[in-house]
Amino acid sequence: MALPLTYNFRNLLVRRLSTSLTFFVVTVVVAVLCVLLSFAAGIRASLRASGWPQNVLVLKTGATAESTSIIYPDEAGRIVQTPGIATDSSGQLLLSPELCVQTSVPRIGPDGTPANVAIRGVDRVAFDVHPEVKLIEGRLFEDGAQEVIVGVQARDRYQNLHVGGEVMLGRSTNRVFKVVGVFEAAGGALESEIWSGRTMIADAHNFRFVSSIAVRLEDPARAEEAIRYIKGPAVRMNARTEVDYYDDLSTKTRQIVLLTSILIGIMSVGAIFAVANTMYASVDSRRREIAMLRTIGFSRRSIVTSFLVESLLITLTACLVGIAVSLSVDGSRQDFLSDTTWTVLAYELRVTPEIILSALGLSTLVGLFGGLAPAVRASRTRIIEALRKA
Amino acid sequence: MSTVDIELRKVRKVYFKDRLEIPVLEGLDLTIAAGEFVVLMGPSGSGKSTLLHLIGGLDSATGGSVRVGDAHLEKMSERERTAWRSRHVGFIFQMYHLVPVLTAAQNVELPLLLFSMSSSQRKERVRTALEVVGLSDRADHRPNQLSGGQEQRVAIARAIVTDPDVILADEPTGDLDAKTSEEILELLNLLNSEFGKTILMVTHDPRAASHGQRTVHLDKGVLDREELNPARPRGAAAMVS
Ligand SMILES: Nc1ncnc2c1ncn2[C@@H]1O[C@H](COP(=O)(O)OP(=O)(O)O)[C@@H](O)[C@H]1O
Ligand SMILES: [Mg+2]
Numbered sequence: 001m002a003l004p005l006t007y008n009f010r011n012l013l014v015r016r017l018s019t020s021l022t023f024f025v026v027t028v029v030v031a032v033l034c035v036l037l038s039f040a041a042g043i044r045a046s047l048r049a050s051g052w053p054q055n056v057l058v059l060k061t062g063a064t065a066e067s068t069s070i071i072y073p074d075e076a077g078r079i080v081q082t083p084g085i086a087t088d089s090s091g092q093l094l095l096s097p098e099l100c101v102q103t104s105v106p107r108i109g110p111d112g113t114p115a116n117v118a119i120r121g122v123d124r125v126a127f128d129v130h131p132e133v134k135l136i137e138g139r140l141f142e143d144g145a146q147e148v149i150v151g152v153q154a155r156d157r158y159q160n161l162h163v164g165g166e167v168m169l170g171r172s173t174n175r176v177f178k179v180v181g182v183f184e185a186a187g188g189a190l191e192s193e194i195w196s197g198r199t200m201i202a203d204a205h206n207f208r209f210v211s212s213i214a215v216r217l218e219d220p221a222r223a224e225e226a227i228r229y230i231k232g233p234a235v236r237m238n239a240r241t242e243v244d245y246y247d248d249l250s251t252k253t254r255q256i257v258l259l260t261s262i263l264i265g266i267m268s269v270g271a272i273f274a275v276a277n278t279m280y281a282s283v284d285s286r287r288r289e290i291a292m293l294r295t296i297g298f299s300r301r302s303i304v305t306s307f308l309v310e311s312l313l314i315t316l317t318a319c320l321v322g323i324a325v326s327l328s329v330d331g332s333r334q335d336f337l338s339d340t341t342w343t344v345l346a347y348e349l350r351v352t353p354e355i356i357l358s359a360l361g362l363s364t365l366v367g368l369f370g371g372l373a374p375a376v377r378a379s380r381t382r383i384i385e386a387l388r389k390a
Numbered sequence: 391m392s393t394v395d396i397e398l399r400k401v402r403k404v405y406f407k408d409r410l411e412i413p414v415l416e417g418l419d420l421t422i423a424a425g426e427f428v429v430l431m432g433p434s435g436s437g438k439s440t441l442l443h444l445i446g447g448l449d450s451a452t453g454g455s456v457r458v459g460d461a462h463l464e465k466m467s468e469r470e471r472t473a474w475r476s477r478h479v480g481f482i483f484q485m486y487h488l489v490p491v492l493t494a495a496q497n498v499e500l501p502l503l504l505f506s507m508s509s510s511q512r513k514e515r516v517r518t519a520l521e522v523v524g525l526s527d528r529a530d531h532r533p534n535q536l537s538g539g540q541e542q543r544v545a546i547a548r549a550i551v552t553d554p555d556v557i558l559a560d561e562p563t564g565d566l567d568a569k570t571s572e573e574i575l576e577l578l579n580l581l582n583s584e585f586g587k588t589i590l591m592v593t594h595d596p597r598a599a600s601h602g603q604r605t606v607h608l609d610k611g612v613l614d615r616e617e618l619n620p621a622r623p624r625g626a627a628a629m630v631s
Binding site for chain 2: 002003004006007010011013014288289291292293294295296297298299300383384387388
């Protein structure tokens, strides 16, 4: 049987200052890790909730985002021959031409700084192509009326976007649109948008084109075939599944993860040194105690184990505190300014189980790497010399 | 009564320091009968502690043989000696070497953690050991709350809690005043006479020596003479050969 945990625990308390400093360092590393990764996880979760594998988003060749894509009506007509397009009960093809613009709306909050909100002009068919969009309050906009419905995230973050409120739209931001409803979209990116009738938006901006066409297929398995057709000579437009499209928008999260990894890597090295330093000091001041344990019959291995347990005790409890700290931001809301669409996506920070696991893994590694050399030194204590009178 | 005797034959111990040979023991012979209480005396630096360490398996001899009961220590690896120590030897040092963060009872319990034993069995053993050394009422005290004599009693309880055959004591009263020393020596006497432990004790103090059945003198690497203590006759005959 090994040395009891109380033994390690009390020894840590003896060297209170050194232990708490190291504890603090590891706590900070873990908290930074969790918070930064929760940004990435939040954005990714929001974008992942967006898009269907059987929806193909058609853009102008060369455009990577709806905001930079322009499709004229004659071009739009070419895609009706695309194989595998789903139909509704009345036999209408599920093709949704959509016009994306933006407008600046002040945020809710003391400073009320304005931000770009995405406006999507849609036809009725859009609600069949994006079945996740569900009205939760009020009613739908009427054709030909200056009315909008707003996503829940947009309503909660911008001024005057509740039902009965108003928003200024149009080329010279001079047309008043009334908010008549609020919708959800399964937590996806659409919830950060404002929707209105496509013709009303086109009128307000004097645009005669659409930005994109969302095509709903009968079966996700046919997406590849459909995309090949649209990219081919018959249509010559850019096409991707919505899932891929939103995945690409989340490249930013990959950068966050990469930068976090680098930062945490550097901080972890510091933490390892802090742990090693604390443990070396502990080993050196306990040489006689170690020699006594060896005399009693504790093996080298049990000494190594005991000191590793001691350093893991620091790093893992610090990890728990770091996770607890980061959980305080869990669920808090953030804006993500997409640099491809220049509109703001709302998302919630998420401390996911994966993040917690990686924090625990990191703390374990820091404890092991920091503790190993001191533990080995402890196990090599020369019994006889250490037992001699100081 | 312990059945473990000790036999050293032609034991040599050479330390190396800066490539220099420091011979400490040079062909030493010693036989200690089972259940005997032997006192080891000699000038400082003569190798008394070294001899104790060899018998306890803390170090290995450069030459010769060291047998404790069935254990031929010179043939055992470091790892084997470590495991052997935990069952067969109890050490008592001048410096006590208690773990400061643990209570008296927890210090005494330490050696038992190497045995497969239930926690209640361990508690029972610890209680008995503390009773033997007369410290039942100090079980929950930390070492810094104890006097030197009490600390040494805890160390003795720790040495006997595994019921070892042999007790090796290196100047156990070196840091204690005369009265406390006497109490500690009485305790060792008790362990020898009542519990039949084989004891080898190093001391500088002639009065301490009077507690043993026999005193051997170490000088210049060998045991050069011995005296029997007429006040404490012993059963088995054992001689420096
Ligand atoms: N590890 C060592 N390296 C070198 N010399 C040592 C070592 N340990 C002990 N010695 C030497 O061996 C001699 C005997 O030491 P020791 O057994 O402690 O003597 P005693 O206990 O009789 O005072 C001393 O001269 C001491 O300096
Ligand atoms: Mg000595």
